[in-house]
Amino acid sequence: MLKNLFFATGVVLLFAGCFSKPEQVASTLKVVDPKEWVDEHTLSNADSVAVRHLHLDIAVDMVNRQISGNALWTINNNHHQKELILDTYDLTIDSVMVDGHLAGYQLDSPIKFLGSALHIPINENTKFVMVHYKTGPRARALQWLDPQQTHDKRAPFLYTQSESIYARSWIPCPDGPGIRFTYTARVTVPQGLMALMSAENSDVVNDTGVYNFRMPIPIPAYLMALAVGDLAFKGIDDRTGVYAEKGMIDKARWEFENVGRMVGSAEQLYGAYRWGRYDVVVLPPGFPIGGMENPKLTFLTPTIIAGDRSLVSLVAHELAHSWSGNLVTNATWNDFWLNEGFTNYFERRIMEQMMGESYSDMLWELGYQDLQNEVMALGADSRDTWLKLDLKGRDPDDGLNSIPYEKGCHFLKMIEKAASRDRFDKFLVKYFDANAFRTITTETFLNYMDTVLIKKDTVLRKALNIDEWVYGPGIPANCPRARQELFSKVDAERTKFLSGMPAEQIAFVNWSAHEWLHFLRGMPDTLRADKMVLLDRAFNFSTTGNSELADEWYLIAIRANYRPAYPAMERFLSTVGRRKFLEPLYIQMMKTPEGQEMARKLYTRYKENYHPLAQESLDRIVLKLP
Structure with missing residues (x-):
């Protein structure tokens, strides 16, 4: 610990x-x-054995859905400990070498959430520990996608999500946010695919399928990241750019036109950006969160590509994590x-x-x-x-x-x-x-x-x-509240609509997605079906391309039992893997017997499209698993 x-x-x-x-x-x-x-969430002893550097040499098997290879740790045992303890989760340990010599090891029984501690004998002079390993089928960090689950439907895809304590499911490591190390990596993938990491990246496909990476700044394990797929790159300016599947790259590049300006704005506020390049990669839709701030390479959900740059504040969020x-x-x-x-x-x-x-x-x-x-x-x-x-x-x-x-x-x-x-x-x-x-x-x-x-x-x-x-609960009395300059106008239009004004007369000119979201959030819990019809006919909410608005609309539709929205909602649930959207919809469905039947049917049908972390949450919500 x-x-x-x-x-x-x-x-x-x-x-x-x-x-x-x-x-x-x-x-x-x-x-x-x-x-x-x-830190109650690491089993490692990184407080007494300092891990300085990791060199990964791994191969990604897209057919058998497994990562295998070795993790070479450079350590400093100044406190004369007799063992190095690393975090693992569902890893198979093939062998361990200490300073070039085969060594014994002990892998403890798994602990809920935390996985298994790997004990490796060392002495006061030990400098290098290498673990040969392979990932298991329950690796919580990994989502393996068939071609049909990607945007282009041409090649398989793999990506990781290491936050919070999931790096240990694909790397034997000291896995805590307070433990930093530098790393290098050699990653072998099937020819024709591109590999990216939270490190210095290539912007072209390597014909050999072998990619080399370097992260010279010490980072914690939760910022270790890997993506493998049929990807392309387009630059934004001299230090920013975007990776995406080839069929999405032009749309993504347009959506993120202002990312370079964002970096400049951030620097004006709080000082220099210290990580070199800032690039983003758009992942397939099963990605369970909005974005992940992996250093040098933010991982993003495609749900923010709305075609109007209305949701790119999420990029500002991930950039701010730098x-x-x-x-x-x-x-x-x-x-x-x-x-x-x-x-x-x-x-x-x-x-x-x-x-x-x-x-x-x-x-x-x-x-x-x-x-x-x-x-x-x-x-x-x-x-x-x-x-x-x-x-x-x-x-x-x-x-x-x-x-x-x-x-x-x-x-x-x-x-x-x-x-x-x-x-x-x-x-x-x-x-x-x-x-x-x-x-x-x-x-x-x-x-x-x-x-x-x-x-x-x-x-x-x-x-x-x-x-x-x-150190106190709830919302303190001195919590600040933003001005309501724009939202007060939205509130007035909503009130008029609910009082009988036709939907077509809503004064919505120049409304942003945020104003529309506020408009929908303020609707009564049981909006009448006839009001749903009027709104849908006027603004096509059921088929909107904005994921934030779609999710809010489908929540209202479930409460109102507005069936015309259900086919579009099913398409949404079949492709979107972001927990922020999935969990509220399934929770709302589970509130009625009819909704429970629909939730179980949809979840059974599309479960494999969701990341393992999303599956864990939805198993509890829909299937009532512990």
């Missing part, structure tokens, strides 16, 4: 010195008691808000800079609505609504909800308002620089803020009400 603060802040800084010179103020940080930092999450990383999954709360705040600042305050106000209001709904679902007094989570003995994915995202970013918005934007921005620039390539806890951040931002300002400290936000 990761037991103390020494590893993450000590060893990591040996690497970080090559990339960033921390501010002098960093030395004034109050030290967190090591007993307060325990500062919050990838640059400054949460020590444990209990500190997850340091990752996502900061990123949500940063995303909205980027979009405000690019699109204006009225536009970002809509993002803030929709996020506040998500926060309200999450608190209502969890319970206003629930321990799970604290920013500082307690996930001991649980799957860390239990914390992947709107609390760290929305309560976290509203906490930061509140600090901005209390301290002034200029003062808070200067603080954040110092924060990112002083803690670059470091891992911190919630308490370390609060100590840093107290030292650098609050100082002796007792009025500000009282106004922030920190304990209620971080």
